[in-house]
Amino acid sequence: MRIKVANQARCIGCYSCMMACARTYYSTISLKNSAIDIQTSGGIESAYVSVVCHACIDPPCSRACPTGALVKRNGGGVELKTDLCTGCEQCADACLVGAIHMDGNAKAIVCRHCGICTSFCPHEVLEMRKVPSADTTHAETSHKEVK
Ligand code: SF4
Numbered sequence: 001m002r003i004k005v006a007n008q009a010r011c012i013g014c015y016s017c018m019m020a021c022a023r024t025y026y027s028t029i030s031l032k033n034s035a036i037d038i039q040t041s042g043g044i045e046s047a048y049v050s051v052v053c054h055a056c057i058d059p060p061c062s063r064a065c066p067t068g069a070l071v072k073r074n075g076g077g078v079e080l081k082t083d084l085c086t087g088c089e090q091c092a093d094a095c096l097v098g099a100i101h102m103d104g105n106a107k108a109i110v111c112r113h114c115g116i117c118t119s120f121c122p123h124e125v126l127e128m129r130k131v132p133s134a135d136t137t138h139a140e141t142s143h144k145e146v147k
């Protein structure tokens with residue numbers, strides 16, 4: 001199972017998903033600590049874009065990590081071995097969709113595909129879906145350019 005952006009056009013930028021993620025894993029609602037990122041594509045009057053890990057089957061982020069801190073997750077994507085992360089940001093550079101950023105302790109924040117964000121989205125923008133392996137790596141358009 002992985003998080004899927006199912007209805008992007010319905011996003012109103014309420015950041016409920018980001019707050020749910022940050023609250024769950026960092027006990028804070030600071031948006032900087034969310035694994036999912038809601039961005040505007042060109043100013044406040046433009047559409048919102050959900051930047052979320054695509055759960056790659058052969059994750060570039062994992063291959064780029066020099067310390068082995070990102071291990072492949074069952075079903076795609078990665079899990080972080082926090083103790084091994086040195087904060088070098090090579091994973092963030094390698095991710096094709098810009099889904100990784102650093103937390104306040106210079107540790108990578110990676111999506112766990114737990115689905116907590118989907119349960120707090122009031123407009124069903126996000127869904128948990130079982131996606132065939134072959135579909136995951138390039139399932140959505142890259143959003144890295146909007147950062
Ligand atoms: S490269 Fe990016 S999209 Fe792929 S598993 Fe890593 S964080 Fe997720």
Ligand code: SF4
Pocket residue numbers: 064065066067068069070084085086087088089090091092107108
């Ligand atoms: S920031 Fe951490 S997880 Fe990312 S490549 Fe560097 S050591 Fe690996």
